[in-house]
Amino acid sequence: MDYLTAVRTFVRVVETGSFARAADSLQLPRNTVTKLVQALEAHLRIKLLNRTTRRVSATSDGVAYYERMSRLLEEWDEVEDELARARSHPRGRLRVDMGTAVASLLLIPTLAQFHARYPDVQIDIGATDRPVDLVGERVDCVIRAGSVTDPSLIARQLGSLPQMACAAPGYLQAHGVPAHPDDLEEGHQLIRYMFAGSNRQQPIVLARDGESVTVKGRHFVSVNEAGALLAATLSELGIMHGPSFICGRHVDSGALVRVLEDWRAPAIPIYIVYPANRHLSARVRVFVDWMLELFRNSPYTLPPGAAV
Known part of the structure; x- marks a missing residue:
């Protein structure tokens, strides 16, 4: 039994005073309305309605049940309306x-x-x-x-x-442009990112055509905040490797230069x-x-x- 539908059907029968009118307002077959009310009575083990050939009326138990359930149905509908409004107008x-x-x-x-x-x-x-x-x-x-x-x-x-490696033009003029990740191990400074709350550095693993290189390199400065990583790179302190959304705008403007473009790290x-x-x-x-x-x-x- 669809309990909610059965309760709604019983409430409508009481309000209309007729199985036929309740069926019309609910757009259900009359025999379906009858079966739903009978199933509800069987579930509750009480008689909810007095039926005659001329009219339908609620029993004393039915009146008490109707009063409680009609209020609950109103609250149910109000909650659903509020949620629907909140969905379109969240606050x-x-x-x-x-x-x-x-x-x-x-x-x-x-x-x-x-x-x-x-x-x-x-x-x-x-x-x-x-x-x-x-x-x-x-x-x-x-x-x-x-x-x-x-x-x-x-x-x-x-x-x-996506990630990229980049550096300031002044840094590259002083130290040269790396052609291979191995070049980062000698003659270059990295700016390393440390995970907040630990001393663990974010690994740098670059791959190209089936070749994979884990970069260790030397660093003059390490940071645990993305804004500081970018600031250190713009200050010509070394080569950073990090998400494109942090440094991409500066690469586009020319303030930074991308290096090792053929080498990729997992997004x-x-x-x-x-x-x-x-x-x-x-x-x-x-x-x-x-x-x-x-x-x-x-x-x-x-x-x-x-x-x-």
Whole structure:
């Protein structure tokens, strides 16, 4: 038995005083209306309706049941209407955490358009490269690069981040342009990125035509924040290797020069992550859709499934 449909049918029979009128208003066959009410009575093990050839009326138990269930149905319909309205007009506070570069270079430049589309959503952005405790810090969702292995979290891939190696023209004039990854081991300085919260450096593995090279190299400076990585590169402190969306604009402008263009590193997957047991609100859903749109339209990122 479809319990909800049976309850709605019983309520309509009481309100119309007739199985036939209830069937017409519900656009159901009369015998279906009769069977639904009978099934509901069998489920409850009480008689809800008195039936005669001329009229239908509720029993005393039926009246009590009708009063309670009609109020519940009204509340049910109100909740569904509110959710439908929230879907088209989301509102409220959205707490989201992401890396500093994603915040400053991808999201924030588009927030004016997001606000124009969803004026009642307030976004609180935590911009940090450190790991975040979603539950403990009351964050709705986080955007993070790399694999997500925590089974208590749901991770939806937004896309991936192609990588490139680049340096300032002044640095290359002083140290030369590397032709092979092995050249980075001697005569060059790397600017290394360290994962926040640890001393572990992000590995650099470059491949071309079946040949793969793991670059170690020497570094004068290492950083644990993407903005600092870019600043050090622009300051001619060495060669950086990192996501194209961080340095691509500066390569396009000529402030940086791409090197080792024939060598590729795997694109870095990036996800939006939220607790598995948390209801995904309308404001989170529209934010996810917005981020997917960013990855589709940015020349420096790839949508899910796209080849490098």
